[in-house]
Amino acid sequence: MRATDRYAIAVAFSLILASFTLGPLTEDRSFLGSSWLLTLLICGVGLLCRRTRVGSTGALLVQLVVLGTFLGLVARQLAPVDGLNVLQRTALLFHTAGEHMQSQAAPMPPDNGVIFVFIASLGVITLLTDLLVITLHKPALGLAPPLTAFLVPAIGLGTDTGLRPFLLIAAGYLAILLAEGLNGYAGWTRGLSRDSLGGSVQEQAGVVVWRAVGWVAVPAVVLTLIAGSVLPTLSVGAWGFGEGSAGSGGPLRLTDPTLDLKRNLTLPTNRVVLTYRTNKPDGQYLRMASLPAFSDAGWQNAQTSIEEGDRLPQPVGLTEPTGKDRRTSIQIRDFGSEYLPLPFVPKSFDADGRWGYDPNSLVVISSERGQNRNRATEGLDYSVVSRDVDPDAETLDAIISGDPPDSNLTTAVPDNLPANISRLTERVTSEAGSPAAKAAAIQAYLRDPNNFTYSTDPRPGSGYQALENFLFRDKQGYCEQFAASMAIMARLVGIPSRVAVGFLPGSKKGDVWTVTGRDAHAWPELYFSGYGWVRYEPTPSSQTGNAPSWTVPVDTGPEPDPSAGAAQSDPTTQSRPTANPQQSSGPVQAPATPADTGFPWRRALGLGGGALLLVALLGTPAAIRIGRRRSRLAVGGTAHGGPLPDPGDRIEAGWSEVRDTVRDLGRPWPAGSPRTIATEVGRHYDRGAKDALAALALLVERERYAAHFADAEAAATVPGLVRTIRLELLADRTLPAKIAMTVLPRSVLRRR
Known part of the structure; x- marks a missing residue:
């Protein structure tokens, strides 16, 4: 075996082990198989090229071609968007990965962009390790590239990564050093072991190398582990990775809750998230977060000041008489979040821990500065007093949209918004007069089953691309797409809007309402003078029941409900479709294939x-x-x-x-x-x-x-x-x- 063969095998082994260190960052480990294949291809191509006249320089060029080709194929698979070339697909995947990483805590839910970034990163690390160890003949530097794969979770997780990732990196580096030792003793005998000495020198030198591994490398790793467990370490939170440490004055970094929606809606088992009791017969939406900012990246959180306390101020803009107070006791089960689920609009709450609120949206979040802030709700029992916002439909139809305090965010329409969305909005609302009538027309258009289909598997994309895919191309999506579309269309007709995220009312048994992971939901909130922020429901009735009564035009009466037997003005139970609405009831004749011609192709x-x-x-x-x-x-x-x-x-x-x-x-x-x-x-x-x-x-x-x-x-x-x-x-x-x-x-x- 040649020297470069040993190095190539050691590099491949080292990088395959290093790939496991990225596992704690995501719940989706599908990147491992592809990254292993890419590592083996890069190392294998380098091994073969160095056996020919191409040499190390040519091997590097071929490896770059292999890396680019492989990533191009992966990008085509992970971003199957029509009309995009390889570079555009790659840019799209990096963009979605950046958004996902910035807004999600580890382990992150599945995301195609993150998978692509992990595969690409491991491919580049493999190439750099191969370059240092083989081409530049610096095997001692072979630790540096794989170490980056270890440092990302070690720094980014904010928690102790444990011994396993360190041992994986150490074992890979020892493999490279072992290859160097075996190559070194191969030069001591210079051809003698193959004929005149019958292999005895080779065997003796091999024993020397393996003994060095046993007596030097293994004790070094063991002593490092012992020292690491005894010596004091720095607190990761003190470095200020968005959340800050206890007592720091830095801003709280909020995650984007919309990115958890699909994960909850497609859970293999529909686990119970929370239960609640209320003093009124109907259920209620439980709101967690509010997203007021819209850009080409989609709907997002905005920086805001958080005030301490459990008694909340008067809701912004609510001056008209509306529903009475409601008392609710909530018990959190298998659910951890920094956001506290509450009915809208909350007046006060009693919950253990440190909590703060946003005066504009009345969103309540944990104000803890520790690493467990994103699990603040886990196992929590609390009570809340809220007021139901139940506008009068005729009054709502007669008033203007209004101007909220954060109108700079909630009325902003980006200059680069695709013109086809504006034209669609104008067409849908052309016959509506008042702001409420325009909002009702937009909602009716989106809820119409002849226009859109509910599906938890929309075409991939984000921001403007996701909106255009939903509104003009495949016309299918889940609550996030419906809510996001209505919110921006409302802004186009002059109504302030934002997207709320939380849970549907759930199902009732006795006096207990049960909310599951698949009840996760998003809906738009529109601002009207006198009522403030009002909930709308553009997601089809097959998932949400009838829309709220105040969102239906006063001259048409309640909308028909295509789902079986759903007749509530607000949903109290969830009716789920049992089949794909797009499936045809009749048989579909398959096109002719070569197998049908008689020849056994x-x-x-x-x-x-x-x-x-x-x-x-x-x-x-x-x-x-x-x-x-x-x-x-x-x-x-x-x-x-x-x-x-x-x-x-x-x-x-x-x-x-x-x-x-x-x-x-x-x-x-x-x-x-x-x-x-x-x-x-x-x-x-x-x-x-x-x-x-x-x-x-x-x-x-x-x-x-x-x-x-x-x-x-x-x-x-x-x-x-x-x-x-x-x-x-x-x-x-x-x-x-x-x-x-x-x-x-x-x-x-x-x-x-």
């Missing part, structure tokens, strides 16, 4: 592919042997993955070719000095073979026993000597025997 292709595979397998030993001979006898020669560094290596390559030729003939390779071997091999051949063997043996002894062998002219005669020897050795062989030794070369099949 699949069988023929299968047999042909199997035959080609068999031929490839049978031809592999011959291909290896021929490639090895050409490499040894090439002008300039190659060894150890690149151009020969000195004439001595070229002489050893020629001597190795003679040895393998003798073995291919089925004869044993004699023991002893090179001259003794030459005499024994040439005993039964003509003077030409004997003279060539003697000349080559003399060169081998000269280069092995010389302190510094630099006779390039002598080394240049080696290819000619070897060809002469091979011709004489093969002269008495029949054609079938020559074919047999070519197809099944013993030097490859039984190589030590």
Whole structure:
């Protein structure tokens, strides 16, 4: 095995182990298989290229091509958006990954952009490690690139990563150092172990290397682990990664709750999130967060001041008489968040822990500064007093939209908003007069099952692209797409808007309401003078029941509910579709395929592919042997993955070719000095073979026993000597025997 082969195997092993260190950052481990394949491709291509005239420089160029091609294929699979080239798909995936990473705490929910970034990062790390260890001959620096894969979770998680990631990186680095040791002792014997000493020096040197691993490397790792557990460490929170440490004055960093919606809606098991009791017969939406900012990246949180306390101020803009106070007691089950689920509008609450509120949105969040802030609600029992906002439909239809205190955020429409969204909004609201009538028209358009279909598997994309996909292309999505679309369309007709995130009322049994993960929901809130922020419901009735009564035009009455038996003005139970609405009830005739023409194409292709595979397998030993001979006898020669560094290596390559030729003939390779071997091999051949063997043996002894062998002219005669020897050795062989030794070369099949 060549030196570069050992390094390539060690690098691949090291990076496969390093990939596991990124696992704690995400719940989706699907990136591992693709990253392993990419690592093996990069290392394998480098190994093969360095065995040819391409050398290390050419290997690097080929590896770059492999990396770019592989990532292009991955981008095409993860971002199947029509009309985008590879660079645009890659940019889209990096963009979505950046948004996801900034707004999600680890372990992050599944995201195609994050998967792509992890695969690309591990591919680049593999390439850099290969460059340092093999091309630049700096194996000691082979720790640096894989260490970056360890530092990302070590810093970003904000918690102790444990021993496992460290041990994985350490084991990979030890593999690289072990390869260096094995390559080092290979140079001590300089060809002796292959013939004259029968391998004893090789075995003894190997024992030295493995003992070094046992007596030096293993104790070093153990002592590092012991020291790491005893010495004091720095608190990650003190570095200020968005949340700050206890007592710091930095701003709280809020996560984006919309990114959890799909994960909750597609849970394999519908776990119970919370239960609640209320003093009114109907259920209620439980709001957690409010997203007032809109840009080409979509709906987002905005920086705001958080005030301490459990008694909340008067709701912004609410002056008209509305519903009475409601008392609710809530018990959180399997759910952790920094946001406190509350009915809108909350007046006061009683909950353990430190909580603050946003005066504009009345969103209540944890004001703890520790690492567990995003689990503040877990196991919490609390009570809340709230007021139901139940506008009168006729009054709402007669008033203006109003101007909230944060109108700079809640009325802003980006200049680069696609014009087709504006044109659609104008068309939908063209016959509506008042702001409330325009809002009702937008809601009715989105809820119409003839226009849109509810689905938890919309086309991938974010920001403007997601809106256009939903409104104009596939026209399917879940609550996030419906809420986001109505909110921006409302702004286009002059109504302040924002997107709320929380839970549907759930289902009632006895006096207890049960809310599950699949009740996670998003809806728009629109601002009207006198009522402040009012809830609308554009998501289809198959998921939410009838829309609120004040959102239905006063002259049309309640909207029909296409779901079976749902007749509430506010949903109290959830009706789920049992089949895909897009499926056709009739049979679909499949297009004709080659299999329908009568000829067994699949069988023929299968047999042909199997035959080609068999031929490839049978031809592999011959291909290896021929490639090895050409490499040894090439002008300039190659060894150890690149151009020969000195004439001595070229002489050893020629001597190795003679040895393998003798073995291919089925004869044993004699023991002893090179001259003794030459005499024994040439005993039964003509003077030409004997003279060539003697000349080559003399060169081998000269280069092995010389302190510094630099006779390039002598080394240049080696290819000619070897060809002469091979011709004489093969002269008495029949054609079938020559074919047999070519197809099944013993030097490859039984190589030590």
